Amino acid sequence: MSTIMFVHAHPDDEVTLTAGSMIRAAEEGHRVVVVFATHGEHGEVPADLRPGESLADRRRAEATRAAELAGVAGVHWLGYCDSGMAGWEQNDHAEAFVQAPAAEAAARLAALIADERPDVLVGYDWHGNYGHPDHVRVHQVVRRAAELTDPRPRLFEATMNRDRVREQFRAALAAGTPEAEGFDPDRPMDDGNPLGTPEAEINLQVDVSQQVVRRREVMACHASQVTDIESWLALPLESYAAVFATEHYLEVGSSDSMRSGWFF
Ligand SMILES: [Zn+2]
Numbered sequence: 001m002s003t004i005m006f007v008h009a010h011p012d013d014e015v016t017l018t019a020g021s022m023i024r025a026a027e028e029g030h031r032v033v034v035v036f037a038t039h040g041e042h043g044e045v046p047a048d049l050r051p052g053e054s055l056a057d058r059r060r061a062e063a064t065r066a067a068e069l070a071g072v073a074g075v076h077w078l079g080y081c082d083s084g085m086a087g088w089e090q091n092d093h094a095e096a097f098v099q100a101p102a103a104e105a106a107a108r109l110a111a112l113i114a115d116e117r118p119d120v121l122v123g124y125d126w127h128g129n130y131g132h133p134d135h136v137r138v139h140q141v142v143r144r145a146a147e148l149t150d151p152r153p154r155l156f157e158a159t160m161n162r163d164r165v166r167e168q169f170r171a172a173l174a175a176g177t178p179e180a181e182g183f184d185p186d187r188p189m190d191d192g193n194p195l196g197t198p199e200a201e202i203n204l205q206v207d208v209s210q211q212v213v214r215r216r217e218v219m220a221c222h223a224s225q226v227t228d229i230e231s232w233l234a235l236p237l238e239s240y241a242a243v244f245a246t247e248h249y250l251e252v253g254s255s256d257s258m259r260s261g262w263f264f
Contacts, residue, residue: 001029001030001031002030002119002120002264003030003032003033003117003118003120004022004032004118004119004121004122004263005034005112005118005120005121005122005153006021006022006032006033006034006035006122007037007121007122007123007124007138007141007142008035008036008037008138009037009038009124009128009132009134009135009137009138010036010037011036011039011040011043011059011063011066011222012043012062012063012066012219012222012225012228012229013135014034014066014218015215015219015222015229016228017124017129017158018122018158018247019070019215019218019244020206020208020211020212020215020244020245020246020247021122021208021247021263022034022071022072023070023208023214023215023218024208024211025264026070026071026073027071027211028264030264031074032070032071032074033073033075033076033112033116033118034063034072034074034075034076035077035078035112036075036078037080037097037138037141038080038082038083038134039056039060039081040055040056040059040082041055041056041082042082042083042085042088042090043059043224043225043228044224044226044228046058046224046226055224058224059224059225060077062223062224063075063221065221066218066221066222069214069218069221070214070218076112078097078105078108079108080095080096080097080100081095081097082097083096083097083098083099083133083137084096085132085133085190086131086132086133086190097133097137098134102137102140102141102144105137106141106145106147107145109141109145110148110149113145113146113149113153114149118153120153120154120156120263120264121142121154121156122142122156122157122158122249123141123142123143123155123156123157124138124139124142124157124159125139125196125197127139127189127193129159129160129189129195130190130191130193130195130196136191143155143252146252154251154263155251155252155253156204156251156252157250158247158248159202159249159250160185160195160196160248161196161197161199161202161248162185162186162194162195162196162197163199164199164246164248165185165195165196166184166186168242168243169183169185179231197248197250199258200257200258202249202250202258203249203251203257203258204249204250204251204259204261204263205246205248205258205259205260205261206246206248206249206261206263207246207260207262208244208245208246208247209245212237212240212245216233216237216240216244219233220233
């Protein structure tokens with residue numbers, strides 16, 4: 001049995017990027033741990049918040065439930081505040097994750113790594129797929145925390161396969177799926193770069209086709225974030241599986257071309 005630690009910026013980022021791998025690892029008997037940098041304070045606010053309940057409370061509860069359903073053994077919070085999208089005034093708030101010194105955030109994460117002793121650590125690619133400031137910060141902080149750790153876990157970075165996403169959206173357009181209109185992974189995202197990573201630079205493709213049914217249930221736990229998840233959940237299972245049956249990772253230090261494989 002190994003331990004694998006996934007680091008995410010906001011609750012629900014795990015269901016767009018790594019939930020299939022988390023479920024698969026747990027099913028195989030590995031200890032799966034997830035770390036969230038923020039509570040997603042600037043996400044969508046649901047109409048049914050109870051008196052005294054904050055969006056952070058709700059998202060924390062949703063992430064905890066999602067983790068349980070995924071078989072995750074430990075959920076940790078770095079305790080920072082969501083920084084909002086690139087250019088938002090919330091970027092400047094003192095508690096925002098992007099305002100925290102990278103060394104301080106890395107030290108918090110390194111302390112969790114020292115407790116959990118993961119064999120495999122998973123962060124984000126260099127621009128967090130689309131340039132969200134908190135995602136970029138996760139990339140930096142995970143790299144730095146890994147450097148502070150001895151023995152150093154194997155380090156992977158979750159990404160999106162731009163070539164595959166392009167094919168999927170072309171197929172969806174051809175099939176007349178209205179949601180696919182207006183999306184282009186080659187177009188500049190928030191940070192001016194196209195989405196994710198070209199396949200030629202990706203090292204690992206993970207097959208999580210056996211996990212898609214559970215994965216969808218895990219996604220549904222993040223019910224407050226309707227806009228992000230409802231169109232995915234509305235897809236027939238076959239179409240959902242076409243998008244989420246594989247997950248993609250860079251292995252830090254590797255220059256190998258993409259293999260279909262697994263972390264362990
Ligand atoms: Zn996010």
